[in-house]
Amino acid sequence: MMATETTSATPILQVKDLAVSYGHIEAVKGIDLTLNEGEITALVGANGAGKSTALLAISGLLKPQRGQILFDRQDLTSLSPHKIVQSGVVQVAEGRATLTTLSIAENLALGAYTRKDKTNIAKDLDWVYSLFPVLQRRKDGLAGNLSGGEQQMLAIGRALMAKPRVLLLDEPSMGLAPLLVQEIFRIVQEINRTGLTILLVEQNVRQALRIAQRGYVLETGKIVLADSGSNLLNNPKVLEAYLGG
Ligand SMILES: Nc1ncnc2c1ncn2[C@@H]1O[C@H](COP(=O)(O)OP(=O)(O)O)[C@@H](O)[C@H]1O
Ligand SMILES: [Mg+2]
Numbered sequence: 001m002m003a004t005e006t007t008s009a010t011p012i013l014q015v016k017d018l019a020v021s022y023g024h025i026e027a028v029k030g031i032d033l034t035l036n037e038g039e040i041t042a043l044v045g046a047n048g049a050g051k052s053t054a055l056l057a058i059s060g061l062l063k064p065q066r067g068q069i070l071f072d073r074q075d076l077t078s079l080s081p082h083k084i085v086q087s088g089v090v091q092v093a094e095g096r097a098t099l100t101t102l103s104i105a106e107n108l109a110l111g112a113y114t115r116k117d118k119t120n121i122a123k124d125l126d127w128v129y130s131l132f133p134v135l136q137r138r139k140d141g142l143a144g145n146l147s148g149g150e151q152q153m154l155a156i157g158r159a160l161m162a163k164p165r166v167l168l169l170d171e172p173s174m175g176l177a178p179l180l181v182q183e184i185f186r187i188v189q190e191i192n193r194t195g196l197t198i199l200l201v202e203q204n205v206r207q208a209l210r211i212a213q214r215g216y217v218l219e220t221g222k223i224v225l226a227d228s229g230s231n232l233l234n235n236p237k238v239l240e241a242y243l244g245g
């Protein structure tokens with residue numbers, strides 16, 4: 001193992017020996033992940049490696065066969081998805097999943113459905129609109145009329161409206177044109193700079209590891225490498241398998 005950076009990192013979310021199956025196919029085979037508070041942690045791997053399955057289990061949308069999900073000393077493992085969102089762990093689903101027949105403003109309001117702190121909701125809406133000016137310009141328009149990149153922004157904005165303490169992002173750059181990919185990675189960093197902890201699932205391995213303090217490489221349901229983002233970027237195995245030599 002190469003030396004990792006010395007930080008005063010505090011774990012905020014820990015996944016221990018997580019295993020998730022579909023019928024008798026085990027998609028996630030006992031993985032351990034630690035997210036440090038305020039950091040971006042990347043979870044990278046090929047299509048089918050089990051990244052989304054792991055995120056869905058953390059969000060409570062899939063029931064694990066075994067293992068534990070600990071968040072800020074609370075055990076999330078058997079909580080409902082709703083309670084998990086309320087506790088502060090919020091996922092942006094793969095493929096955007098905005099409500100296309102509702103307006104942008106309505107989609108964002110729905111993100112805050114578990115909250116009661118009205119003043120802060122208004123502040124967070126201003127913040128989301130400052131992150132994504134296009135959403136403000138088009139706030140009364142239907143979400144269904146947004147481009148793919150704009151829908152991804154709306155999906156992220158909606159998750160932020162839930163006031164997460166940990167944001168789970170499932171391939172935010174998927175299917176976007178190169179310029180928009182840059183824009184999404186820039187915004188992920190900007191969100192992180194407010195202190196928000198992020199678990200970033202990506203197939204865009206180079207970009208994800210560039211902005212992540214730590215990274216994990218998942219292969220067919222198992223973590224095969226765990227290191228700092230910069231060490232992983234220079235790891236010969238990562239270079240060969242994911243970065244075209
Ligand atoms: N709903 C499902 N039913 C059965 N198998 C699934 C289902 N979703 C995913 N899988 C399988 O689980 C494995 C992991 O998938 P997934 O977590 O989506 O990987 P990734 O997000 O890394 O691309 C794959 O072999 C996939 O075919
Ligand atoms: Mg996936």
